[in-house]
Amino acid sequence: MSVHIESPLGFTAEFPPHTQPLDDSTAGPDTEQYGLANGVLVTVIKDDTSVQGAxxxxxxxxxxxxxYLEDRAGTQLAEGELNLPGKAAxxxxxxxxxxxxxGKVAATVGLWESGRFLGVVVVWPYLxxxxxPRLDILKEIVAGIRVS
Known part of the structure; x- marks a missing residue:
């Protein structure tokens, strides 16, 4: 059974079971954070004033x-369109x-749907x-978000 989220940031989400909304987002204003099973952290960022299209x-x-590349001395593992129906991600x-x-993996996602933008950052432990990169995790999370 999934966890249904209705956010004042202008999105709904169906996240995996055992998702916990975090009371105070460490990412700043206009953000929400969710803890998922197995150490996965999801941050959703409303930044539609600076993004005007896919x-x-x-x-x-x-x-x-x-x-993550510069401040955390990371290495790019993948990039590209997630090919999710009805949205550009x-x-x-x-x-x-x-x-x-x-070891961690961070995925930064620009999500464009219904003429609106949301940023999504998903961080999970590196196996x-x-x-x-386990892109199936990322696709499942982003597919569950609907910009309203």
């Missing part, structure tokens, strides 16, 4: 990925080590090079 949404994904996926030296 091409700019792609640029947003690259701009946000720069944090472009992702840049980066592997990096967190402050404790633990091993044979299975990363």
């Amino acid at each position: 091409p700019q949404a792609n640029g947003w994904a690259h701009l946000m990925a720069d944090f 472009y992702a840049v996926v980066v592997g990096y080590n967190d402050a404790g030296g633990n 091993d090079a044979g299975v990363e």
Whole structure:
């Protein structure tokens, strides 16, 4: 059974079971964060004043990925369109080590749907090079978000 979210940021979502909304987003204003099973963190960002179309949404994904590439000395693992019905969703996926030296994967996604933009950042623990990046996790999460 999925967890239904209705956000004041202008989206609804069907997230996997055991999703927990976090009371205080550490990502700043106009953001919401959700903890999913197995250490997955989802941040949804309302940034529709700076993004006015699908091409700019792609640029947003690259701009946000720069944090993980430069500040976290990460390595780009993948990038491209997620090919989800009814929406344009472009992702840049980066592997990096967190402050404790633990391997993580961060996917920054520019989501354009119904003439509106949302940014999505999904971070999960890195398992091993044979299975990363696990784009199925990313697609499931982003497919569950509907911009209203």
